Amino acid sequence: MARLNEEGQWIVLMGLLVAVALFFLAVIVNQSALVGQTTAEGVLEFPKNDIRDLREAVFDYVDVYEMYGEPTRKQLRNDIIEISLERKNAVVSFSVDDPQDILGHEMRPVTIHYNNGVTVYDETTYH
Amino acid sequence: MVNDAGQLYTMEGIAAGLIMLLAAYIVVSTTSIYTTGDTHIPDMQLEQLGSDVLAMMDTPDSVDGESQLVKFIETGEGNDLREAFLANCTMRSGDPDNSLRAQVYLSYRRTGGNVNTTPISREDESYTGRENAVRVTRWVQLTGNPSLPPDMPDDMQRSDPQTVLVEVLLWRA
Amino acid sequence: MLSLDFLVGFTIFLLALIMVVSMVPGLLAGLESSGIDYDAVAYRTGVILVEDPGWPVSPPWESKGVEHKDKNIIVGEEGIQRMGLAVSREAPNILLSAKVEKFFNDTFFDRNDYRSKVIFGDIPYSYRISLRSLDDTYHYMTGDLLPADYGYIRRVVKIKEPSWTEIVGSNSNYWTAEPTMPTQNFIVRFDFSQLRDQTISPVYQIDPRRESVNVTITKFEEYHNDTTNDMILQHIRFQKVGVADDIPFEYEIEDPDLYILRVDGNLHHLTPNTTVSENISLVLKPAATADFPLDDDSILNIHFTFGNTKISGTHNYDYKTPPLKTGVLEVAIW
Numbered sequence: 001m002a003r004l005n006e007e008g009q010w011i012v013l014m015g016l017l018v019a020v021a022l023f024f025l026a027v028i029v030n031q032s033a034l035v036g037q038t039t040a041e042g043v044l045e046f047p048k049n050d051i052r053d054l055r056e057a058v059f060d061y062v063d064v065y066e067m068y069g070e071p072t073r074k075q076l077r078n079d080i081i082e083i084s085l086e087r088k089n090a091v092v093s094f095s096v097d098d099p100q101d102i103l104g105h106e107m108r109p110v111t112i113h114y115n116n117g118v119t120v121y122d123e124t125t126y127h
Numbered sequence: 128m129v130n131d132a133g134q135l136y137t138m139e140g141i142a143a144g145l146i147m148l149l150a151a152y153i154v155v156s157t158t159s160i161y162t163t164g165d166t167h168i169p170d171m172q173l174e175q176l177g178s179d180v181l182a183m184m185d186t187p188d189s190v191d192g193e194s195q196l197v198k199f200i201e202t203g204e205g206n207d208l209r210e211a212f213l214a215n216c217t218m219r220s221g222d223p224d225n226s227l228r229a230q231v232y233l234s235y236r237r238t239g240g241n242v243n244t245t246p247i248s249r250e251d252e253s254y255t256g257r258e259n260a261v262r263v264t265r266w267v268q269l270t271g272n273p274s275l276p277p278d279m280p281d282d283m284q285r286s287d288p289q290t291v292l293v294e295v296l297l298w299r300a
Numbered sequence: 301m302l303s304l305d306f307l308v309g310f311t312i313f314l315l316a317l318i319m320v321v322s323m324v325p326g327l328l329a330g331l332e333s334s335g336i337d338y339d340a341v342a343y344r345t346g347v348i349l350v351e352d353p354g355w356p357v358s359p360p361w362e363s364k365g366v367e368h369k370d371k372n373i374i375v376g377e378e379g380i381q382r383m384g385l386a387v388s389r390e391a392p393n394i395l396l397s398a399k400v401e402k403f404f405n406d407t408f409f410d411r412n413d414y415r416s417k418v419i420f421g422d423i424p425y426s427y428r429i430s431l432r433s434l435d436d437t438y439h440y441m442t443g444d445l446l447p448a449d450y451g452y453i454r455r456v457v458k459i460k461e462p463s464w465t466e467i468v469g470s471n472s473n474y475w476t477a478e479p480t481m482p483t484q485n486f487i488v489r490f491d492f493s494q495l496r497d498q499t500i501s502p503v504y505q506i507d508p509r510r511e512s513v514n515v516t517i518t519k520f521e522e523y524h525n526d527t528t529n530d531m532i533l534q535h536i537r538f539q540k541v542g543v544a545d546d547i548p549f550e551y552e553i554e555d556p557d558l559y560i561l562r563v564d565g566n567l568h569h570l571t572p573n574t575t576v577s578e579n580i581s582l583v584l585k586p587a588a589t590a591d592f593p594l595d596d597d598s599i600l601n602i603h604f605t606f607g608n609t610k611i612s613g614t615h616n617y618d619y620k621t622p623p624l625k626t627g628v629l630e631v632a633i634w
Contacts, residue, residue: 061290
């Protein structure tokens with residue numbers, strides 16, 4: 001042929017355009033389906049119940065602080081620390097100080113630290 | 128009229144058609160249909176429900192009362208714990224939600240120092256082929272009753288007070 | 301004039317295009333854009349109801365306001381911003397019965413109130429919220445009938461009912477052989493720092509500014525002094541320890557939103573000057589106490605003034621609460 005006939009190339013061009021549009025649509029569809037998934041994952045990921053439960057466990061420990069001597073208290077502390085590490089995959093540490101007078105009641109300052117790799121929680125409170 | 132000058136159109140048409148079909152095929156086959164299980168929403172609902180039930184079982188009904196959960200652990204009643212747990216989980220406005228199953232485990236620190244986990248309720252009959260299970264936990268402080276609760280493993284015995292972790296595996300049958 | 305080959309090429313292209321376009325709806329098969337977040341909204345509503353005491357906290361949002369119908373104005377000029385049922389921030393999953401009863405009051409709240417104060421969000425969701433206790437004493441529901449598909453969350457809770465104290469006539473602590481004349485005084489003391497004892501779990505603490513308190517005196521005939529005449533309850537006054545005057549209050553107006561006083565079963569206002577023969581019961585609601593000039597370690601005295609009785613003394617309000625009731629709260633959103 002004398003020259004390449006390029007008149008039909010518009011057909012291929014249309015075909016390519018449709019293919020690109022399809023890919024774009026698929027990307028959008030993919031992103032929107034993740035909305036529901038990440039909401040639930042966000043809720044699942046934040047250890048709300050774990051932290052609340054840990055606080056209660058530490059307060060239970062503070063409640064019996066005076067009943068036992070230091071070796072038993074150390075065992076109780078290590079129970080919580082080691083089981084947290086092994087079963088809950090969280091690094092936990094807490095400490096209790098001498099009682100102070102708050103509003104007429106003797107309460108001890110308590111410091112709690114929690115880290116499960118994703119969320120870090122630190123608290124200083126009285127109990 | 129019929130000559131091969133228009134063969135190019137035909138080829139272009141076939142090429143375009145092939146490109147579009149290929150693109151559509153790739154796109155449709157790579158986009159997965161999301162089932163509700165993929166979004167983890169049932170997991171979130173079960174986890175919240177199980178945590179709530181353990182927390183409520185651990186709350187005494189009056190200021191000088193006793194926590195139901197602590198009592199179950201101290202007397203070693205794993206099966207009763209499971210029944211009480213499921214009774215609270217299945218409670219609903221209408222009919223009870225009977226498709227829930229649970230299995231209870233106890234994690235404690237051995238005298239040697241490392242952690243052991245042991246099941247304390249009977250194995251469930253429908254143990255295989257279940258959907259995703261969630262694990263909910265609750266700390267329990269034991270006061271060191273010198274006599275070991277029945278059915279507890281021997282290396283748990285410590286007459287000192289200790290803190291143990293109750294774990295419940297919850298799933299829908 | 302179009303050549304045949306052109307037509308053939310174009311036809312093949314069009315056929316392929318039609319096939320592709322008909323495959324596209326399959327991409328969107330698993331999706332409904334508005335339904336994606338029903339579960340998340342239901343979860344959030346569940347958290348607001350079960351773990352949040354609502355706003356304002358003190359005076360509590362469930363106490364009725366200056367105008368009983370005007371739910372947007374309560375004492376202090378703040379409207380109800382958020383309705384939550386928890387006893388307090390530190391006691392999640394423990395619901396207060398007064399908040400529960402107010403929340404499910406369909407005649408006071410309408411759909412827009414529930415949407416704007418509990419559910420939140422830009423779209424007007426349909427909802428169904430229900431609470432049921434194990435022993436069926438609480439069986440509340442608000443909202444529409446459930447459709448086929450909806451977002452859902454279920455929370456297990458315990459319900460705390462108001463505390464009370466009962467002074468039985470044969471309690472000789474308050475019986476005296478030599479009563480003061482001409483009137484006798486009996487005081488029920490609310491020591492806030494004791495009732496809100498921080499060493500007791502917040503679940504069981506009693507805060508008269510947030511919950512109703514109930515004082516009941518029974519078997520009153522045992523305090524009778526001169527049996528030829530009747531015993532008289534002259535008036536009841538509220539006093540703050542340390543302040544000489546009574547707390548300013550509408551003592552001569554009956555207002556069931558602030559208090560309920562029953563003398564022998566009949567309703568009265570706080571200056572009844574009426575005869576008493578058997579029992580007295582006073583329910584003091586948080587709408588009244590929240591208004592008193594009290595703070596966290598004040599002592600509130602409820603001062604009963606009687607005539608012709610042998611009663612005297614001070615009774616410290618103690619912890620008698622009914623046991624917590626287990627229940628289940630369900631939220632469905634669609």
